[in-house]
Amino acid sequence: MNKGNDSSVTEFLLLGFSILGNKPTLLFLGFSLTYTTILVFNVIIMSVILLDQTLHSPMYFLLFALSVSETCTTFVAIPKLLVTLLTGNQSISFAGCTVQMFCYFALAANNCFLLVAMAYDRYVAICCPLQYQVLMNKRVCTKLVGASCATGCLISLSIDTLIFRLPFCGPNGIKHFFCDLSPVLRLACTNIHLTNTAVIILSAIVLLGTVILIFVSYIYILSAILRIHSSLGRQKAFSTCASHLTVVITHFGCASFVYLRPKSASSLDQDTLISVTYVFLTPLLNPVIYTLRNKEVKLAIKKLLRTSFCSQKL
Known part of the structure; x- marks a missing residue:
């Protein structure tokens, strides 16, 4: 018996893998390859930004922070997915589920706020170019990243507290591949209407609030x-925003579809499949888009590879 929340459930079973298919080995290989690609691409982006002095600017500082945050987000959900596919062990402890949900949504909210900070950076660069060095100095960027992280943790802690204070008496099968909001809430053996409403409001504050801020920034831009x-000037100005806009549309499109639309029992299977796309696609898109569309990053990568090759020859 778990006295902390009067619950008889001490562990959950992650049942989302049956929705993904009945070929765990094939899924494991596919997800492993995708995850390795995500890690390699994000490490390349982070390494290039750290090592190349020409990329030590506010825009790339925020991109570095976003890459770190998205990489950490994958650490929360994907390794457990791979272990389950490999071993068949679907269990996760009650405490493990609590921690996983907190970390996942803290980082997911942090990603949203970082995208707002990046939109603000583009707004200042294009609308207030003469004040850019003052408004977007290193201290301001550090505060923006710190505020994003702190706010994400606070919101995630609120959601975690709302959900895991509920009694869980069984069944304990979560129809998902990680401890997500709706599948866990459905297992509570009490009326969840008020809790569900509060969770939706908090999710809307993060998603819709950040989308509105980004939208307003781009109106001015x-x-x-x-x-x-x-x-040529218009094209150059817009090209600096195109990568960010692509990431924003993908990120918020998937997140809003999963967390803001009305829920039904049949929608949980769709949410699981969309969540796979969201968990794997957005961390992969960020480095790919910024690499393919950004000349400075491509030049920095070529320079880094050339330096590494020359040092190996010596």
């Missing part, structure tokens, strides 16, 4: 770009 007389 678009207005400033349209006032640029040179077509």
Whole structure:
């Protein structure tokens, strides 16, 4: 008996793997390859930003923070997924589920706030270029990253407390591959209407609040770009925002579809499949998009590879 929340459940079973298919070995190989690619790409981005002095600017500092945060997000969900596919052990302890949910949503919220900070950086760079060095100095960037992390942890702690203070008497099968909000809430042996409403409100504050802030930033950015007389200048200004916009659309599109739409029993299977896309795709898109679309990053990578090759020859 768990006296902390009057619960008889001491562990949960992650049953989302049956939804993903009945070929665990094939899924394990596919997910392992994708996860390795995510880690390699993000490590490359982080290494290049750290080692190349030309990338020591606010935009790349925030990109570095986003890569770190998204890589940590994958650590929370994917290794357990791979272990379960490999061993068939679907169990996760009550405490482990609590910690996993807290870490996942703290990092996910942090990613949202970092994307807002990156939109603000582009707003200042395009709309207030003469004040950029003052408004986006190292101290300001550090505060933005710290505030994003602290706010994400606070919101995630609130959600965790709301959910795991409920009694869980059984069954203990979570129809997901990690401890996600709705599948866990459905297992509570009490009325969850108020808790579910509070969780939706907190999720909406994060998702819709950050989307609105990004949208407002881009209204000002678009207005400033349209006032640029040179077509080359407009193209250059927009190209600095294109990568960020692509990541924003993918990130918030998947997250909003999973966490803000009305829930039904049949929607849980769809949520699991979308969550696989969300967990694997967004951390992969970030480095790929910023690598393929950013000349400075591509040049820095070439320089790093050339330096490594020359040092090996010596």
